[in-house]
Amino acid sequence: MNFHTRKWVKPEDLNPNGTLFGGSLLRWIDEEAAIYAIVQLENPHVVTKYISEINFVSSAKQGDIIEMGITATDFGNTSLTMRCEVRNKITRKSILTIDKMVFVNVDRDGNPAPHGKTQIKFIEEQFQNEDH
Numbered sequence: 203m204n205f206h207t208r209k210w211v212k213p214e215d216l217n218p219n220g221t222l223f224g225g226s227l228l229r230w231i232d233e234e235a236a237i238y239a240i241v242q243l244e245n246p247h248v249v250t251k252y253i254s255e256i257n258f259v260s261s262a263k264q265g266d267i268i269e270m271g272i273t274a275t276d277f278g279n280t281s282l283t284m285r286c287e288v289r290n291k292i293t294r295k296s297i298l299t300i301d302k303m304v305f306v307n308v309d310r311d312g313n314p315a316p317h318g319k320t321q322i323k324f325i326e327e328q329f330q331n332e333d334h
C-alpha cells in the first residue's frame with residue numbers, strides 16, 4: 203500500500219478531548235479514496251457507495267503528522283473496492299483501518315456505468331511508457 207497524502211493535525215481538527223476528531227479523518231479519507239478512484243477509473247464522476255466497519259485503532263493528537271494509504275482490492279463492473287489505512291508518519295503506529303470502501307463509476311446522470319478497468323494503474327509507469 204502506498205501512503206501518498208500526509209496531514210498535519212491542527213487545532214481545528216480536534217474533538218473536545220483534544221485528539222483528532224473522527225469526522226475530520228473520515229472526510230479526508232473519503233476525499234482520498236475519491237481521488238484514488240478517479241485516477242484509477244479515469245472518470246471524474248465517481249460516488250461513495252459503501253464503507254465497511256471503521257476501526258479507529260489509536261488516536262492522533264495535535265501536531266502529529268499522519269499519512270493515508272489506499273489500495274484497490276477489487277475491480278467490479280461499475281465499482282471499485284479499496285482498502286484503507288491511516289498511520290502516524292513518524293512512528294508508523296496504525297490510527298485507522300477500513301477493510302472495504304466501494305466507489306461506483308457513474309455517468310452524467312448519476313447512473314452506474316461500466317468502467318472497463320481490471321487492474322491497478324501505476325501513474326509512474328504510465329509516464330515512463332510515454333517517455334519512451
Ligand SMILES: CC(C)(COP(=O)(O)OP(=O)(O)OC[C@H]1O[C@@H](n2cnc3c(N)ncnc32)[C@H](O)[C@@H]1OP(=O)(O)O)[C@@H](O)C(=O)NCCC(=O)NCCS
Nearest residue numbers: 249250251252277278279280281282304306308312313314
Ligand atoms: C451509487 C449508485 C448510483 C448505485 O446505484 P445502485 O442502484 O445501487 O447500482 P447497482 O445495484 O447497479 O450497483 C452498482 C455497483 O455497486 C455495487 N454495490 C451496490 N450496493 C453495494 C453494497 N451495499 N456494498 C458493496 N457494493 C455494492 C454493486 O455490486 C455494483 O458493482 P459492480 O457493477 O461492480 O458489480 C446509487 O446507490 C447512489 O446514487 N447512491 C448515492 C451515492 C452518493 O451520493 N454518495 C455520496 C455519499 S453522500
